[in-house]
Amino acid sequence: MKRIIAGILGAALLSLGAQAQASESKALPDYSWSFDGIFGQFDRAALQRGYQVYREVCAGCHSMRLVTFRNLADLGYDAEQIKAFAVETTVIDGPDDEGEMFERDGKPSDRLPSPFPNDKAAAAANGGATPPDLSLMAKARPHGPSYIRALLAAGYEEPPGDFEILEGQNYNTYFPGNRIAMAAPLDDDVVEYQDGTEASVDQMAADVSHFLMWTAEPKLEQRKEMGIKVVLFLLVLSGILYAVKRKVWADLH
């Protein structure tokens, strides 16, 4: 009886796992990331390259409304570099003492600029489909970083013969439903990396996915570092409490 139940449980769990993977889209490649695992951390160079890809390619259509310029310090930039990034942008501020709105240079405390004033403008400029905000994208999709990388680097293909693609749609094997409004955004060398890394499509897709994991989970490093200490502390504490328990219970009988 126990064996039958164990079998049922096992089968249920297995299919639960399989179900999590399966949808209309292709199974994701098994990418590895420097931030995987309990000791995992971000790769600063990849983050900076990813930010460059975001800035020069993605930011044309996608907003990043939860990230401020000052947050870029996490990527290894110093205060001067961050100020330089911010100054490149123009922010509408106000109203001033005359009640007028005015334009000024960006400051480190500003959010990264959005390419469109609102969702309707974004949709109007993109054939009716609003490019989603990317701040949380890496957490808003199952296996986010790998999904984004696969979608950008390996997903765009010629549709199978009988697959109908409408005007303004593109075929992508990793996108749920396979019809994505965004045309393949990356081509080899669309970005010239400041650190000299070769800007292949796969490299750029990996870097920008890495960067998006940081924008979605900026406290990941702090969290994992603290986690090691907390879990070790609790294990030692449990060990001591177990010894105390043995000692207290030893006097029974």
Next chain:
Amino acid sequence: MSDFQTTNPVIKWIEYRLPVFSFLDHAIGTKYPTPKNLSYWWNFGSLAGLMLVIMIATGIVLAMQYTAHVDYAFDSVERIMRDVNYGWLIRYIHMNGGSFFFIVVYIHIFRGRYYGSYKAPRELLWMLGVVILLAMMATAFMGYVLPWGQMSFWGAKVITSLFSAFPLIGEDIVIWLWGGFSVDNPTLNRFFSLHYLLPFVLVGIVVVHIWALHQFGSNNPLGIETKGPQDSIPFHPYYTVKDLYGMGVFLAVFAAVVFFIPNAMGEADNYIEANSLVTPAHIVPEWYFLPYYAILRSITFDIWFLSAKLIGVILMFGSILVLLILPWLDRSPVRSSKFRPLHKQLFWVFVADCILLGWVGANPAEPPYLYFGQAGTVYYFAHFFIVLPLLSVLERPRPLPSSISEPVLKGGGTAMGATTKPMEKA
């Protein structure tokens, strides 16, 4: 009051005016004898209490930074995650704490089921526990709406819409619940208000639950009453230290999830802000509601004048309410499944059924999942209304030991082994 002995003049002074020390002594000390053979499955009651405290403490702090408005709720949570000092930590504790609260409480409930803790004279203790479960579920459901992600919004929409299944007044009930014609700002505000209120109601019911527990004390793995002082030990220090050890281990596991895989039990869709115009491909509740969700969706046919939806709703609520009458469905005089060979096996079948229903709940309501869900639902209720009453009559329980001390003393060879080993086994 008078039975509390101390030589400390300060304690004496306080005790004379406010008998708090004798109260503690009666609650968890020498005046609260506890069966000496409780296994580690009995740790989950104190763990549930710990989780309630953790949830209230983190929740109060989160509420200081959270904004209950449809335009700001999602962003205020992200502000907690990014800009509030250790906000990410508090929020991940609270978010995963909900799941761990349910893990602990479900183990606590299944322990009660296995060892017959619901039987006379502990029926009210058990029923209060069912009320606690219901209050917890309401609290968890409303709490999940607060971050105002896609699953928050659509989960709220699906569950509140269930009330429209009631004939005649259903639609009006739903509008009344929403405070409008859709899940919107009034809904979010009242859910926040109630989400803050209900945990304190929970504390009140928990106090009564523990009060009822103290009337007859804990059940135990043998399911027989203590027959005298040789069968019991004072709660303190024996079970206080054992509970503390359990809390250490539990917190280590909890911390590992909070720090290393904080989003593993959540839905990715809830990191997308609520949008009433875009329906997620699969609307699924949190894992701890999946079995009930499967029961709800397994009814796809009308019966007479009852709509499929109404039957589903009734069965979903019924699947928990049936626990209230469990003490009268299982009439077997023997509590512990250790001495009930058939109940022991069917208990595990029931556990497997709940897991099956959970798996069905996570999947779309279509064949083949639908058939598994229907079979699972039939067994769920059959277990209560057919299996348990029949077992009460048909099962031949094994002979019970004459006292708790008897099998404990028989256990091992050496003196040390005899005292510790049998007790620590489940």
